[in-house]
Amino acid sequence: MAGARHTPCTNTDAFSLRGRHNLAAPRIFYCVERLTAFSGGAHIVIGRVDAEPSLAERLSALGIRAGERVEILRKSARGRVFYVRTQGGVTALGAEAARTIWGKA
Amino acid sequence: MKIFLVGNPNAGKTTLFNRLTHAHARVGNWHGVTVGEQLREGAFGTGKALYVDLPGIYTPQGRSMEEKRTRAALSADPTAYVLFVAECVTLPRVLPLFFALCRGRRAALVLTKRRRFERLGGKLDPARISRSLGVPVFFSDEKGLTQKLGVLNASPAVGEARPLDGYIPARDTLSRMDRLLMSGWFALPFFLVLLSAAFFLTFFRGAPGDMMKTGVEALFSGVLGGAAANISSPVLRSLLADGLLPGLGTVLGFLPQILMLSAFLTLMEESGLLSRLAALTDGVFSRVGLNGRAVFSLVMGFGCTAAAILTTRGLDDRRVQRRTILVLNYIPCGAKLPVFLTLSASFFPEPFWGVCALYALGVGLAFLCAALLCRAPRAPFVMELAPLQCPRPLFVVKNLLFQAKQFIMKVATVILAFLLLSWLLSSFDWRFSPCGAEQSMLASVCRGLGWLFAPAGMNDWRIAYAALSGLIAKENVAGALAMLCGKFPYGGASAFALAVFVLACSPCVSAVAAAAHEEGVRRAVLCALLQTASALLLCYLAYALARGGAVIALLAALPVLAFLLLRNPYEGVHRSRTHHPSGIYR
Numbered sequence A: 001m002a003g004a005r006h007t008p009c010t011n012t013d014a015f016s017l018r019g020r021h022n023l024a025a026p027r028i029f030y031c032v033e034r035l036t037a038f039s040g041g042a043h044i045v046i047g048r049v050d051a052e053p054s055l056a057e058r059l060s061a062l063g064i065r066a067g068e069r070v071e072i073l074r075k076s077a078r079g080r081v082f083y084v085r086t087q088g089g090v091t092a093l094g095a096e097a098a099r100t101i102w103g104k105a
Numbered sequence B: 001m002k003i004f005l006v007g008n009p010n011a012g013k014t015t016l017f018n019r020l021t022h023a024h025a026r027v028g029n030w031h032g033v034t035v036g037e038q039l040r041e042g043a044f045g046t047g048k049a050l051y052v053d054l055p056g057i058y059t060p061q062g063r064s065m066e067e068k069r070t071r072a073a074l075s076a077d078p079t080a081y082v083l084f085v086a087e088c089v090t091l092p093r094v095l096p097l098f099f100a101l102c103r104g105r106r107a108a109l110v111l112t113k114r115r116r117f118e119r120l121g122g123k124l125d126p127a128r129i130s131r132s133l134g135v136p137v138f139f140s141d142e143k144g145l146t147q148k149l150g151v152l153n154a155s156p157a158v159g160e161a162r163p164l165d166g167y168i169p170a171r172d173t174l175s176r177m178d179r180l181l182m183s184g185w186f187a188l189p190f191f192l193v194l195l196s197a198a199f200f201l202t203f204f205r206g207a208p209g210d211m212m213k214t215g216v217e218a219l220f221s222g223v224l225g226g227a228a229a230n231i232s233s234p235v236l237r238s239l240l241a242d243g244l245l246p247g248l249g250t251v252l253g254f255l256p257q258i259l260m261l262s263a264f265l266t267l268m269e270e271s272g273l274l275s276r277l278a279a280l281t282d283g284v285f286s287r288v289g290l291n292g293r294a295v296f297s298l299v300m301g302f303g304c305t306a307a308a309i310l311t312t313r314g315l316d317d318r319r320v321q322r323r324t325i326l327v328l329n330y331i332p333c334g335a336k337l338p339v340f341l342t343l344s345a346s347f348f349p350e351p352f353w354g355v356c357a358l359y360a361l362g363v364g365l366a367f368l369c370a371a372l373l374c375r376a377p378r379a380p381f382v383m384e385l386a387p388l389q390c391p392r393p394l395f396v397v398k399n400l401l402f403q404a405k406q407f408i409m410k411v412a413t414v415i416l417a418f419l420l421l422s423w424l425l426s427s428f429d430w431r432f433s434p435c436g437a438e439q440s441m442l443a444s445v446c447r448g449l450g451w452l453f454a455p456a457g458m459n460d461w462r463i464a465y466a467a468l469s470g471l472i473a474k475e476n477v478a479g480a481l482a483m484l485c486g487k488f489p490y491g492g493a494s495a496f497a498l499a500v501f502v503l504a505c506s507p508c509v510s511a512v513a514a515a516a517h518e519e520g521v522r523r524a525v526l527c528a529l530l531q532t533a534s535a536l537l538l539c540y541l542a543y544a545l546a547r548g549g550a551v552i553a554l555l556a557a558l559p560v561l562a563f564l565l566l567r568n569p570y571e572g573v574h575r576s577r578t579h580h581p582s583g584i585y586r
Helices: A053-061 B013-021 B065-076 B091-102 B114-119 B126-133 B145-153 B176-181 B184-203 B208-229 B234-253 B255-271 B273-286 B294-301 B305-314 B318-328 B334-347 B351-373 B393-427 B441-456 B461-469 B475-484 B492-504 B509-519 B521-546 B550-566
Strands: A043-049 A069-075 A081-086 A089-094 A101-104 B002-007 B038-044 B047-053 B081-087 B107-112 B137-139 B382-384
Touching (some): A053 B091, A053 B382, A089 B273, B013 B038, B013 B047, B065 B305, B081 B091, B091 B107, B137 B145, B184 B208, B184 B255, B184 B351, B273 B294, B294 B305, B318 B351, B334 B351, B334 B492, B351 B492, B393 B475, B441 B492
Parallel strands (some): B002 B047
Antiparallel strands (some): A069 A081, A081 A089
């Protein structure tokens, strides 16, 4: 599948993802990777946004928040700009912002 | 009764504001066109209300100056009604913001860009949405909207957040052009070709822009100049034939070319290409401490520096805003165009290449200035791309007419007053007897300034006066040169040096005032003085270079190059990649 490099999940501190509104759902542990690890065409579910509060809020307002599905449309040649399709639009993210987003293909 | 229009940037608030109040506020296909509050009275229900158009906001705790301004306006008047403007496509995404901003207020939801939403396969039922959210819902293009909004008087205040019903999201398909513009291999050459075409059509000899300019000049010099030559009164004849007509004709002659360039900028903005350009150039801009979002301000700077400075309020980072304001001063604005075209004929046989060279030099100086200032890290780049759309011809024409009106009004007031004063001072001596320019009041006052441009081969008070008059309005330089000198009396090297001075000099008083409003008077005035001084040095350097003094230019450039090369261009820009709370890192 287009997207992440496969990394063995050995970290005991791996992030857990549940259904957003279903607290009774079983906990499933995933290994998440930075957005910068994925290539164009990848569909990912965002695990968490590890950014300062103002940036996290801005990303959340644009539909980039934990639990959301996004598509990485394209990554620029040197990985400086990521085009991400979210609910209702396309957002361009610089490398610094993209590095704060963790997700799973 | 006050009604605030709030919502995400580029949602259509100002378009709605124009519709409700019959105003002509500036709109555009870019996130951040509106930079300040706009107030106007309009119909509301059976009476009237004061509509307040606020800058766009993404989050209740937004960091940019515009978002803080919006928050402050809302907090200052808790009883005012709110019209929350949202695009149909992004409605589910903006509902948290709607409830955060409007809780406890009487508010209505106004949905925009319905046709685009339906074209993408989306469906919504306003009645069901209204019942589910508990607020009135309207479309922005509804007939009789101002009367229907009167329902706000009887509607309850917005309560807690509720789930959305009656909404089927659109199929979000990207066009082929959208995908191509995300590729640097296509997009960069595409923008370069667009830019080259715009410059070619505007400035190349025989191209439409040049032909229109020739027509306007022929009108002033031929028709009006001929009529002025037949006036019996010698004073009036001198005023018109030697004073106003050459000056005004020179400045107004460039109006067609200024409008053509403005049309290109408007088409770029209206089509959504500007936001793609911002994303494309963020990598380059980040190396000099700027942000891709600054590209809108820089592109606006090609039109008017003062207006461009105001648009920097949309930048989140105060440091990036300051840097952008500083580099904007080097971006050649539309007012400098008459000067460039007047002078470039002396050092380039084809004015097209002269103007291109000066514009490239201006952009290069802007980047150099930003690189020299680059110290602290900048905020990460995050930008929503405006939708690609075909520019609306009526919108482009309205914009151009507005720009033409602004230009003509400026010429009819500031430029005319300056030319009148210049003619008066250069045609009479202290006893108010008619005399030649060298015996006039102006010559006796300005003779001491001749040394300013002596190292550039122009020990001439007229040149110094014309160059410094650009501090009031850049068009004055071309007007004063035409009035005092006629044809430029010095060689190509001096013309090039003067053009570099005008390019690098402090902007006009309007731009300095705009900068003072954003950064403080002391800082703005200090920057203006330093910039004028550095422009003089650049002028001398340009003259030396043009006279074949490449060695001098290289020697002068070496310290700057050494500073740029030895200094780490990435200092502070990249965050540490080694630490992560969970230990996972790349």
